[in-house]
Amino acid sequence: MNRKIHILAVFIFWVSTVFAQSPAFTAAVSSTHVAVDEQFQVEFTVNANGDRFSPPNLTGFRALSGPNVSTSMTSINGSTSMTTSYSYILAAEKEGNFTIGPATIRVNGQTLITRPIQITVKGTARGQGYRGGGQQQQQQPAQDDTPEESSAELSKAVFIKAVVDKTHIYQGEQINVSYRIYTKIGILQSQLDKLPDLNGFWSQDVGDPRQAPQWHTEIVGGNRFQVAELKQTVLFPEHSGDLTIDPMGMTVVAREPAPARDVMEQFFGGSFKDIKVKLKSPAVVIHVKPLPEAGKPADFGGAVGAFSLEANVDKNALKANEALNLNVKITGAGNIKLIKNITPSFPPDFEKYDPKVTDTINKAAARIEGSRLYNYLLIPRHEGNYTIDPIKFTYFNPATQRYVTLSSKPFQIAVAKGDKQVNVSALSSADKQDMKILDKDIRYIKTSDTGLSQDGESFFGSALYYLLLLLGPLLFVVAYVYRKWYLKQNSDIVKVKSRKASKMAAKHLKNAKKLLSAKNSKGFHEVVFKGLYGYLGDKLNIPYANLDKDVISEALRNKSATENTITQLEDVLDLCDMARFAPVTGISEQEVYEKAKNVINDIEDEI
Amino acid sequence: MKYKSIIYLLLCIALPLISFGQADVKALFAKGNQQYAKGQYKDALASYKQVLDAGYKSAPLYFNMGNAYYKTDEIPSAILYYEKARHLAPADEDINFNIRYTNLKTTDKIDEAPEFFLNKWWHAFILCCSLSALSTLSITLILLASLVLIGYLFTSSVVLKKASFFTSLILFFLGLTAIFMGNRQTAYFDSHKQAIIFSGSVTVKSTPAAAAKTLFLLHEGTKVDVLETNAGKIRIKLANGSEGWIGAGDVKEI
Numbered sequence: 001m002n003r004k005i006h007i008l009a010v011f012i013f014w015v016s017t018v019f020a021q022s023p024a025f026t027a028a029v030s031s032t033h034v035a036v037d038e039q040f041q042v043e044f045t046v047n048a049n050g051d052r053f054s055p056p057n058l059t060g061f062r063a064l065s066g067p068n069v070s071t072s073m074t075s076i077n078g079s080t081s082m083t084t085s086y087s088y089i090l091a092a093e094k095e096g097n098f099t100i101g102p103a104t105i106r107v108n109g110q111t112l113i114t115r116p117i118q119i120t121v122k123g124t125a126r127g128q129g130y131r132g133g134g135q136q137q138q139q140q141p142a143q144d145d146t147p148e149e150s151s152a153e154l155s156k157a158v159f160i161k162a163v164v165d166k167t168h169i170y171q172g173e174q175i176n177v178s179y180r181i182y183t184k185i186g187i188l189q190s191q192l193d194k195l196p197d198l199n200g201f202w203s204q205d206v207g208d209p210r211q212a213p214q215w216h217t218e219i220v221g222g223n224r225f226q227v228a229e230l231k232q233t234v235l236f237p238e239h240s241g242d243l244t245i246d247p248m249g250m251t252v253v254a255r256e257p258a259p260a261r262d263v264m265e266q267f268f269g270g271s272f273k274d275i276k277v278k279l280k281s282p283a284v285v286i287h288v289k290p291l292p293e294a295g296k297p298a299d300f301g302g303a304v305g306a307f308s309l310e311a312n313v314d315k316n317a318l319k320a321n322e323a324l325n326l327n328v329k330i331t332g333a334g335n336i337k338l339i340k341n342i343t344p345s346f347p348p349d350f351e352k353y354d355p356k357v358t359d360t361i362n363k364a365a366a367r368i369e370g371s372r373l374y375n376y377l378l379i380p381r382h383e384g385n386y387t388i389d390p391i392k393f394t395y396f397n398p399a400t401q402r403y404v405t406l407s408s409k410p411f412q413i414a415v416a417k418g419d420k421q422v423n424v425s426a427l428s429s430a431d432k433q434d435m436k437i438l439d440k441d442i443r444y445i446k447t448s449d450t451g452l453s454q455d456g457e458s459f460f461g462s463a464l465y466y467l468l469l470l471l472g473p474l475l476f477v478v479a480y481v482y483r484k485w486y487l488k489q490n491s492d493i494v495k496v497k498s499r500k501a502s503k504m505a506a507k508h509l510k511n512a513k514k515l516l517s518a519k520n521s522k523g524f525h526e527v528v529f530k531g532l533y534g535y536l537g538d539k540l541n542i543p544y545a546n547l548d549k550d551v552i553s554e555a556l557r558n559k560s561a562t563e564n565t566i567t568q569l570e571d572v573l574d575l576c577d578m579a580r581f582a583p584v585t586g587i588s589e590q591e592v593y594e595k596a597k598n599v600i601n602d603i604e605d606e607i
Numbered sequence: 608m609k610y611k612s613i614i615y616l617l618l619c620i621a622l623p624l625i626s627f628g629q630a631d632v633k634a635l636f637a638k639g640n641q642q643y644a645k646g647q648y649k650d651a652l653a654s655y656k657q658v659l660d661a662g663y664k665s666a667p668l669y670f671n672m673g674n675a676y677y678k679t680d681e682i683p684s685a686i687l688y689y690e691k692a693r694h695l696a697p698a699d700e701d702i703n704f705n706i707r708y709t710n711l712k713t714t715d716k717i718d719e720a721p722e723f724f725l726n727k728w729w730h731a732f733i734l735c736c737s738l739s740a741l742s743t744l745s746i747t748l749i750l751l752a753s754l755v756l757i758g759y760l761f762t763s764s765v766v767l768k769k770a771s772f773f774t775s776l777i778l779f780f781l782g783l784t785a786i787f788m789g790n791r792q793t794a795y796f797d798s799h800k801q802a803i804i805f806s807g808s809v810t811v812k813s814t815p816a817a818a819a820k821t822l823f824l825l826h827e828g829t830k831v832d833v834l835e836t837n838a839g840k841i842r843i844k845l846a847n848g849s850e851g852w853i854g855a856g857d858v859k860e861i
Contacts, residue, residue, distance in 0.1 A: 384807040
């Protein structure tokens with residue numbers, strides 16, 4: 001068992017010897033003991049072709065440069081080796097013990113990790129050191145032999161100041177910061193180390209950056225200084241609170257007269273010493289007040305300063321589907337670029353496009369001044385008279401500490417009917433365009449003039465309509481009543497007979513008259529006799545079987561007929577009865593006829 | 608004897624009412640038609656307007672006016688007159704076609720909310736004939752029914768009696784249906800007060816107040832239902848169910 005392990009161990013060692021040239025990833029620093037702000041180099045080297053280099057954690061250090069990648073390839077006795085290095089130039093930010101974290105790289109699918117490196121930071125560098133300098137060393141070879149020196153005396157002789165025009169401002173109000181260098185001694189070179197991070201501000205450099213600094217003389221504390229403006233910036237605080245304007249770092253090489261080492265030197269004007277000085281402006285704290293909430297208009301868009309408003313339209317009368325330009329110009333000093341877009345309310349039927357915004361900023365002055373121009377393109381799609389409401393713009397004036405609302409005048413736009421009723425791509429009709437109707441038209445007019453009626457109440461529901469409607473039922477009612485009356489009249493047989501009796505008699509008499517004119521005496525008397533009997537039978541409701549003179553007379557008396565009539569009737573009946581069998585003398589047939597007629601008339605009258 | 612004289616009396620009253628001044632108006636109407644045929648739409652319109660001013664109306668007159676307005680490119684007026692014609696002759700296919708076609712020329716595209724099928728059938732039923740046709744039909748049917756019923760009273764044959772009784776019953780039922788349809792049609796047009804938008808563009812507000820929120824926009828030629836009127840403002844409803852307030856001056860009622 002033991003032997004096996006030994007053999008295995010031997011194999012493993014062999015392997016490691018064979019693969020001595022296996023990928024290695026190492027980290028190295030130029031110095032593990034550095035001072036604050038001292039520059040040093042850290043280099044990560046891999047002796048293979050690696051990829052996906054992930055940089056280390058560099059907290060506590062400021063990376064001045066890097067990663068700078070360099071690759072070298074060497075070929076010795078046919079075996080090629082390759083080295084890639086990633087280097088950083090770092091500077092410590094403060095004293096203490098720091099760790100440069102591990103960096104990783106992938107080689108042939110393997111991930112390699114470096115060991116973390118401990119760095120001790122102690123003391124402050126007096127100037128900029130180039131102990132590990134790589135590239136920067138070459139950039140500034142002249143400075144290499146310049147001794148770094150810093151002394152209290154020197155810092156009084158040359159310094160940078162950040163000058164602000166005010167320290168108590170409102171949010172959004174502009175302040176001007178100018179960095180100035182003050183010097184009593186000559187400056188050979190200058191280099192900006194660090195531009196200030198203006199956190200919490202929106203900044204805008206003013207002045208001409210290409211212009212060389214103008215030197216002028218200023219007396220500070222009884223000393224004459226040469227002063228130059230390095231940089232001028234206008235700041236707009238973005239939020240309220242105490243905001244710090246970061247220091248600005250600068251390295252200058254100053255020439256200081258050195259005490260002469262010998263007479264000859266003194267004679268030739270003495271010697272000079274070139275000193276590299278690292279300058280830093282003091283931080284400035286700006287107290288930013290929030291904008292007052294009281295009286296803040298709803299449409300306030302964050303504009304602070306002093307502005308004026310100008311608005312105009314290019315025409316007041318146009319046709320539908322033509323373009324209308326509305327220009328709104330806001331001019332003044334303040335945070336023009338930070339203004340939120342104004343929201344004018346246009347008539348809803350205008351097609352409107354996003355405005356073209358043109359900013360004009362005057363950078364030459366110490367303050368941000370300028371104008372913002374909104375160009376709105378409007379297209380009225382329908383005719384009518386429209387009013388564009390006044391354009392409003394609200395800003396806060398820090399000088400008066402008040403909100404000011406500017407307002408233009410309203411614009412009256414008269415839109416005439418467009419040239420052609422084309423289906424423009426207005427929002428609502430856009431979909432209607434896909435309906436293509438070719439060779440289609442409205443239907444032709446109606447040429448028949450039927451149904452031309454007087455305007456007013458319609459026939460349906462009018463009195464006449466209802467009257468006509470009732471006509472049918474009315475007719476029916478009339479018919480119904482008539483039929484009822486008719487039925488009633490015919491329901492009593494006696495009455496009907498009696499009513500019909502005179503008709504029967506008239507018929508018989510008529511017949512008799514015919515016979516009379518035909519000289520048929522016998523027939524005539526018989527018809528008269530039958531007619532009378534029939535008439536009386538019907539009239540008095542006496543069955544024919546019972547009919548004789550006495551019964552008739554009796555019945556007539558009962559019906560209160562006059563005796564005279566009864567007598568006459570009896571006479572006529574007797575006469576006719578006799579005449580049927582024997583000729584009658586003394587009375588003509590004409591007289592018999594008249595008599596019978598009179599009797600019937602009398603009975604009709606009396607009963 | 609009596610009822611005959613009543614009919615004569617009625618005819619004596621009714622005929623002058625119907626025929627008074629008709630000759631002149633018919634001539635004007637014919638003149639308008641000729642002008643239209645020649646393409647003189649404005650002149651035709653003037654002639655038709657004279658007929659209208661004389662106090663006459665008819666579906667063909669309104670229809671022809673709508674056509675003339677259409678030809679002179681006055682779409683809202685065209686739609687207004689077509690709709691007026693439709694009130695007089697709701698089932699006329701020419702009128703309905705021209706309404707549909709002219710509506711394609713308006714700006715607003717409104718998707719009609721689908722109607723419940725029974726409602727649809729009901730409306731189609733009561734609008735199938737014009738009101739005047741229904742009036743004539745109802746009077747004729749009721750009169751005929753009454754006459755057949757009178758015949759029933761006086762006939763003695765059992766077969767005839769039976770036949771006439773049921774015939775008159777059916778005729779009465781049909782007559783009453785015609786009256787009912789006419790009544791419903793009148794009620795339909797009375798309750799569906801509609802108007803056409805005449806202003807180029809109208810903002811529809813949520814309340815009658817001028818400062819109210821703008822809900823949507825309407826353009827000329829769109830037909831709206833008028834729901835109520837309040838101090839110069841009217842509440843309108845669109846076919847798709849949207850409601851809002853607009854000025855009464857922006858529309859013309861049909």
